[in-house]
Structure formats: structure tokens, C-alpha cells
Amino acid sequence: MINSKNIFFLAVLFSTFAILSAFFMQYVMGHAPCKLCTYQRIPYYVIILIGLVTLLFPQIIKLSYLMLILSLIAEFLISNYHTLVTYEIISYSGCQSAEIPNDINQLKEALMSDTLIVNCSNANLKYFGIPLSIYNSFFSLMFLIVIVFNAYKEKNQKA
Numbered sequence: 001m002i003n004s005k006n007i008f009f010l011a012v013l014f015s016t017f018a019i020l021s022a023f024f025m026q027y028v029m030g031h032a033p034c035k036l037c038t039y040q041r042i043p044y045y046v047i048i049l050i051g052l053v054t055l056l057f058p059q060i061i062k063l064s065y066l067m068l069i070l071s072l073i074a075e076f077l078i079s080n081y082h083t084l085v086t087y088e089i090i091s092y093s094g095c096q097s098a099e100i101p102n103d104i105n106q107l108k109e110a111l112m113s114d115t116l117i118v119n120c121s122n123a124n125l126k127y128f129g130i131p132l133s134i135y136n137s138f139f140s141l142m143f144l145i146v147i148v149f150n151a152y153k154e155k156n157q158k159a
Helices: 004-028 035-056 058-086 104-113 132-158
Strands: 096-098 117-119
Touching: 004 035, 004 058, 004 132, 035 058, 035 132, 058 132
Parallel strands: none
Antiparallel strands: 096 117
16 A cells, blocks of 8 residues: 555656656757647646645545545546547547757758648657657556545445
8 A cells, every 4th residue: 555645746746847848859850749748737737736736735645536536537637538549549639849940051951841830640659659648648547546546445445
């Protein structure tokens, strides 16, 4: 069984890592996020806020657990929706981003050939052939399972 304080610490730690990784990919590597990519970040911000508030005020642990679970469910749903759009199972016209080249000559060429817009179906951020949205779905689901399993064990110990 994992200590409640450790669950929130791990949630904050992983969410911070996810946000910093997204910023690194966006601002250092130059991968512009689509709308769904930016929507996927929102639950991470909420999880960081919930975790920090809970670590400062442990008396609100039950409310914090509920909010953490709802945030993870939201992350799971957004990530899965993004995955469905990526694989063109459903369509979403807002899932586009512009990838701006660093070199002026490449920018001119991209403008002339109309290749600046990147759709989710051409996801340029695949690691080991898997889009990042699937990794987000996996994290959300695994963390939900850990929380539910932990709560179940905690309830059985009290009984």
C-alpha cells in the first residue's frame, strides 16, 4: 500500500515532468502542439495544483482524492479522443498545428509548398511508433488503477 502523501507527490512529480517535456518539445525542439495537445495539458496543471495544495493542507485529502481521480479521468478521455483523431477513426478539424522551420529558406519553401500545417494523423511526435497521446492514456489509466487499488487495500485494513 502506498502512503497518500506519496501518491500526491508522485502525481505532482509525473505531471510536472509531462508539462516540462511538452514545453521542451514545443520550445526547444520546435514541435507546435495542436489544440488537443494543449487540452491534454490542462489536467496535468490541475493535478499539480491539487497535489501541492494537498501536501500543504493534508486535512482535505478526501476532496483531493476525488479531484485527482476526476482529473485523471479527464486526462484519459482527452488522450483517447486525441488518439482516435490521430488514427483518423473520428474527425476533428481543430487538430492541426504549424511547424515553423528555423531557417528562413526552409520557411520560404514550406510557405510555397503549403507544408506548415501538421495534422494529428501525421503525428510528428511518435516514440517507438506510438503517439504521445497513447502514453498519456496509459499513465492516466495506470495511476487510476493504483489509486483505486490503494483505496481498496486501505479500506480492507480499516475493516
